[in-house]
Amino acid sequence: MSVSVVGHSNPDTDSVAAAISYANYLKATGTDAVACMQIAADKLNPESKVVLAKFGLAAPQELTDAGGKDVALVDFSDLAQAPANIGSANVVAVVDHHKIGDLTTNGPIFFYAKPVGCTCTVLFEMYKTNKVDLPKNIAGAMVCAILSDTVNFKSPTCTDADKAAVKELLTLAGVTDQDALFMEMLKAKSSIDGVPIKDLMFRDYKDFDMKGKKVGIGQIELATLEQVAPIRADLFKALQAQKADGRHSVLFMLTDVVKEGTDLMVVSDDPAMIESAFGAKIEGQSMWVKGMMSRKKQTVPPLQKAFGC
Ligand code: MG
Ligand code: MG
Ligand code: MG
Numbered sequence: 001m002s003v004s005v006v007g008h009s010n011p012d013t014d015s016v017a018a019a020i021s022y023a024n025y026l027k028a029t030g031t032d033a034v035a036c037m038q039i040a041a042d043k044l045n046p047e048s049k050v051v052l053a054k055f056g057l058a059a060p061q062e063l064t065d066a067g068g069k070d071v072a073l074v075d076f077s078d079l080a081q082a083p084a085n086i087g088s089a090n091v092v093a094v095v096d097h098h099k100i101g102d103l104t105t106n107g108p109i110f111f112y113a114k115p116v117g118c119t120c121t122v123l124f125e126m127y128k129t130n131k132v133d134l135p136k137n138i139a140g141a142m143v144c145a146i147l148s149d150t151v152n153f154k155s156p157t158c159t160d161a162d163k164a165a166v167k168e169l170l171t172l173a174g175v176t177d178q179d180a181l182f183m184e185m186l187k188a189k190s191s192i193d194g195v196p197i198k199d200l201m202f203r204d205y206k207d208f209d210m211k212g213k214k215v216g217i218g219q220i221e222l223a224t225l226e227q228v229a230p231i232r233a234d235l236f237k238a239l240q241a242q243k244a245d246g247r248h249s250v251l252f253m254l255t256d257v258v259k260e261g262t263d264l265m266v267v268s269d270d271p272a273m274i275e276s277a278f279g280a281k282i283e284g285q286s287m288w289v290k291g292m293m294s295r296k297k298q299t300v301p302p303l304q305k306a307f308g309c
Pocket of ligand 3: 014099148149
């Protein structure tokens with residue numbers, strides 16, 4: 001039986017590229033394997049679609065039920081992110097860069113994880129150490145995965161190993177301009193052309209309870225704030241409607257990945273409190289918060305403090 005190599009649910013570019021890369025590695029080292037993902041090809045995120053098209057790679061096969069199969073997991077080991085019936089699958093390997101999840105196995109398996117920025121960095125080391133030939137197009141997808149996971153080296157999760165892998169993978173893939181490649185991916189990821197305002201607003205949106213007050217925070221990552229200029233007014237109206245539905249505040253992070261900051265749109269019962277939370281001033285509908293990239297690490301904690309949580 002061939003091994004189905006599969007990444008986490010709601011796959012990102014790392015899960016897709018790592019499945020392709022590890023399936024190729026297994027085949028090259030004598031184990032029949034097939035790259036899989038937990039969605040159909042047409043459901044892939046825009047960034048991953050661009051990456052596969054750019055390097056001429058087929059999308060991994062859809063795998064939603066792992067029952068009775070030999071599987072290898074890449075980019076996760078949490079059961080909540082696994083295909084259905086993972087409990088009756090035979091997990092033969094895990095290659096990852098996250099904390100160890102709650103997967104358990106009946107027998108010994110190949111388990112390789114490192115605290116680096118991307119699974120493809122771990123895989124690259126495996127290819128190198130074991131002198132396995134790495135095809136040009138797979139190297140291309142792997143470098144994209146590392147740039148995506150590390151936000152072009154700007155994420156605090158990025159390590160020297162990721163940077164070193166990118167350097168060599170760019171050469172293998174025949175790509176000369178790392179920043180241009182990242183921008184191409186970012187443009188695809190942040191494309192808002194034809195996306196309904198509501199879809200955009202809820203693409204990455206979470207409600208939080210702050211001392212009994214409901215606060216909504218959405219985010220999109222952009223290559224430049226100019227991308228949203230035509231839709232700002234409509235977006236603000238959508239935020240106002242969302243706030244009117246029982247919320248104290250609704251914030252929307254227009255994150256400029258290049259300038260490394262966020263234009264924070266604010267609709268609130270207490271705008272002055274939001275201003276003091278981030279040490280910035282609202283001009284019109286928003287305020288520029290320098291360095292703000294992460295909702296989890298940089299937006300929620302100051303708000304919780306301001307709300308007295
Ligand atoms: Mg991932
Ligand atoms: Mg990853
Ligand atoms: Mg990711």
